[in-house]
Amino acid sequence: MILGIDVGSTTTKMVLMEDSKIIWYKIEDIGVVIEEDILLKMVKEIEQKYPIDKIVATGYGRHKVSFADKIVPEVIALGKGANYFFNEADGVIDIGGQDTKVLKIDKNGKVVDFILSDKCAAGTGKFLEKALDILKIDKNEINKYKSDNIAKISSMCAVFAESEIISLLSKKVPKEGILMGVYESIINRVIPMTNRLKIQNIVFSGGVAKNKVLVEMFEKKLNKKLLIPKEPQIVCCVGAILV
Amino acid sequence: MMKLKAIEKLMQKFASRKEQLYKQKEEGRKVFGMFCAYVPIEIILAANAIPVGLCGGKNDTIPIAEEDLPRNLCPLIKSSYGFKKAKTCPYFEASDIVIGETTCEGKKKMFELMERLVPMHIMHLPHMKDEDSLKIWIKEVEKLKELVEKETGNKITEEKLKETVDKVNKVRELFYKLYELRKNKPAPIKGLDVLKLFQFAYLLDIDDTIGILEDLIEELEERVKKGEGYEGKRILITGCPMVAGNNKIVEIIEEVGGVVVGEESCTGTRFFENFVEGYSVEDIAKRYFKIPCACRFKNDERVENIKRLVKELDVDGVVYYTLQYCHTFNIEGAKVEEALKEEGIPIIRIETDYSESDREQLKTRLEAFIEMI
Numbered sequence: 001m002i003l004g005i006d007v008g009s010t011t012t013k014m015v016l017m018e019d020s021k022i023i024w025y026k027i028e029d030i031g032v033v034i035e036e037d038i039l040l041k042m043v044k045e046i047e048q049k050y051p052i053d054k055i056v057a058t059g060y061g062r063h064k065v066s067f068a069d070k071i072v073p074e075v076i077a078l079g080k081g082a083n084y085f086f087n088e089a090d091g092v093i094d095i096g097g098q099d100t101k102v103l104k105i106d107k108n109g110k111v112v113d114f115i116l117s118d119k120c121a122a123g124t125g126k127f128l129e130k131a132l133d134i135l136k137i138d139k140n141e142i143n144k145y146k147s148d149n150i151a152k153i154s155s156m157c158a159v160f161a162e163s164e165i166i167s168l169l170s171k172k173v174p175k176e177g178i179l180m181g182v183y184e185s186i187i188n189r190v191i192p193m194t195n196r197l198k199i200q201n202i203v204f205s206g207g208v209a210k211n212k213v214l215v216e217m218f219e220k221k222l223n224k225k226l227l228i229p230k231e232p233q234i235v236c237c238v239g240a241i242l243v
Numbered sequence: 244m245m246k247l248k249a250i251e252k253l254m255q256k257f258a259s260r261k262e263q264l265y266k267q268k269e270e271g272r273k274v275f276g277m278f279c280a281y282v283p284i285e286i287i288l289a290a291n292a293i294p295v296g297l298c299g300g301k302n303d304t305i306p307i308a309e310e311d312l313p314r315n316l317c318p319l320i321k322s323s324y325g326f327k328k329a330k331t332c333p334y335f336e337a338s339d340i341v342i343g344e345t346t347c348e349g350k351k352k353m354f355e356l357m358e359r360l361v362p363m364h365i366m367h368l369p370h371m372k373d374e375d376s377l378k379i380w381i382k383e384v385e386k387l388k389e390l391v392e393k394e395t396g397n398k399i400t401e402e403k404l405k406e407t408v409d410k411v412n413k414v415r416e417l418f419y420k421l422y423e424l425r426k427n428k429p430a431p432i433k434g435l436d437v438l439k440l441f442q443f444a445y446l447l448d449i450d451d452t453i454g455i456l457e458d459l460i461e462e463l464e465e466r467v468k469k470g471e472g473y474e475g476k477r478i479l480i481t482g483c484p485m486v487a488g489n490n491k492i493v494e495i496i497e498e499v500g501g502v503v504v505g506e507e508s509c510t511g512t513r514f515f516e517n518f519v520e521g522y523s524v525e526d527i528a529k530r531y532f533k534i535p536c537a538c539r540f541k542n543d544e545r546v547e548n549i550k551r552l553v554k555e556l557d558v559d560g561v562v563y564y565t566l567q568y569c570h571t572f573n574i575e576g577a578k579v580e581e582a583l584k585e586e587g588i589p590i591i592r593i594e595t596d597y598s599e600s601d602r603e604q605l606k607t608r609l610e611a612f613i614e615m616i
Contacts, residue, residue, distance in 0.1 A: 060603065060607065073607065073610040073611040073614050074607065074611070075607070075608070075610075075611030075614075076611055076614050076615065098604070099604060099607075110615075111611065111614075111615045112615070113589075114611065114612075114615070116604070116607070
């Protein structure tokens with residue numbers, strides 16, 4: 001059995017696979033700040049239940065897993081993982097905590113081209129998290145907020161967008177409308193990236209893909225369905241095992 | 244692999260350059276600071292004066308620069324200005340006069356502020372590449388000659404000019420040889436070593452540069468003969484200059500399994516490509532006029548150059564490097580990307596500044612790129 005560990009910027013994912021089948025997985029709400037001995041303890045616990053032959057690490061904090069047998073760059077892992085869940089995929093959108101990745105992949109899940117958002121938090125999971133903070137909306141209740149009146153958030157910059165949100169709040173614009181505006185600004189940032197890579201069958205991975213309202217808006221704007229696995233947060237981790 | 248002796252010598256010469264420069268100054272030689280590969284150093288050398296490159300590559304001097312300059316401006320411009328304002332660069336402080344040129348908007352307007360801190364002379368570099376523009380440029384080089392003569396009190400004779408043209412051409416010839424050697428597989432030298440060579444070539448005494456290059460080529464020929472060198476994905480860097488202090492991208496590339504085999508930049512081919520053919524001021528002007536910088540209008544030669552370098556150096560992938568807010572190179576990147584993709588040459592575009600804050604993200608991207616190609 002191979003254990004994959006994906007230390008992301010905000011969460012850590014663990015997946016156990018045997019012969020290309022997912023046996024077990026877990027998502028921890030702690031990211032790159034996780035201590036190595038805590039990781040090691042977690043691995044020991046899994047080892048009591050399952051025989052682990054090999055450990056593979058990926059993600060922003062992959063170099064923290066010094067006991068891993070293999071380290072895989074997350075872009076490469078993501079392509080492979082997307083291909084595992086959806087054989088027909090030719091592209092991936094991953095909105096993670098740290099950055100947004102858009103990939104073009106071949107039929108074997110090999111990455112042929114990719115774009116990552118630059119030195120900027122706009123359009124990333126962090127941006128959304130920050131907005132939720134200001135709006136005082138619980139992350140777990142996010143799917144309850146929906147509106148047809150989308151507030152316009154014109155700033156592309158996460159820092160400026162923050163003050164824009166505050167000013168909208170002071171104008172008594174309803175929370176859900178502002179949240180929809182935040183979604184729109186994220187989507188508008190990602191769509192040109194997908195256009196640049198000319199991808200059609202797109203897997204949507206990362207935590208943000210769990211947001212049903214955002215996905216619905218995204219699909220409407222793209223005018224097509226996105227391919228979303230049941231657990232979109234483990235795509236990269238699964239891919240790392242399969243590389 | 245053993246360290247290259249020539250690179251060790253380079254580091255030693257650089258360490259003692261400050262002292263040497265101030266000694267040369269004491270002997271009565273004038274120092275001309277410059278900001279660009281467009282400044283014809285033959286003219287300066289012919290008057291027994293010393294050219295030194297002043298472009299800033301460090302984050303430390305940016306905060307003081309931002310007291311006067313906007314935050315959203317290229318880090319090279321801010322860092323350069325900051326060095327003068329803080330008086331922390333020995334080369335800047337040694338300069339009797341600084342030569343600027345009308346390359347990009349940012350530099351041009353920054354010079355207007357810098358003029359208050361140090362005597363400056365600005366050369367008009369036309370952005371068009373037609374005959375009329377060349378005429379303007381030739382006149383500018385003639386004006387520079389007059390200025391240098393006035394500042395130094397030395398007449399630039401035909402004989403002196405011939406001597407320095409040959410000398411600077413010698414440097415170019417040696418860099419061509421170095422690039423010839425880098426075509427070998429494995430690559431006989433790391434990109435980080437070559438980058439330092441280019442960076443310090445702007446600062447060192449020209450005779451020292453020639454000596455170091457001659458030693459280096461001998462050593463590299465030996466390595467090639469033995470088949471020694473650096474394996475890894477062969478990377479060509481293209482874009483903005485990486486001046487002394489700014490090694491981030493090359494360090495990351497070579498950390499994640501790449502080896503830089505060429506650099507199409509002012510700290511690269513734009514520094515040495517094309518010889519001065521002839522010994523007149525006009526001949527000198529013509530060579531510099533050809534430098535394919537993105538500040539020029541319709542800079543198609545650059546795209547062709549990149550494609551040629553990819554072939555010659557057997558490059559696996561191109562890293563297009565832009566400093567944040569460098570509009571000229573950033574926009575031209577679209578053309579380069581399109582042209583390379585058409586030929587099936589992998590390219591990744593990186594935009595960064597002098598801070599360390601994005602090192603991990605850059606590593607993620609470059610690691611994936613190198614794995615992909």
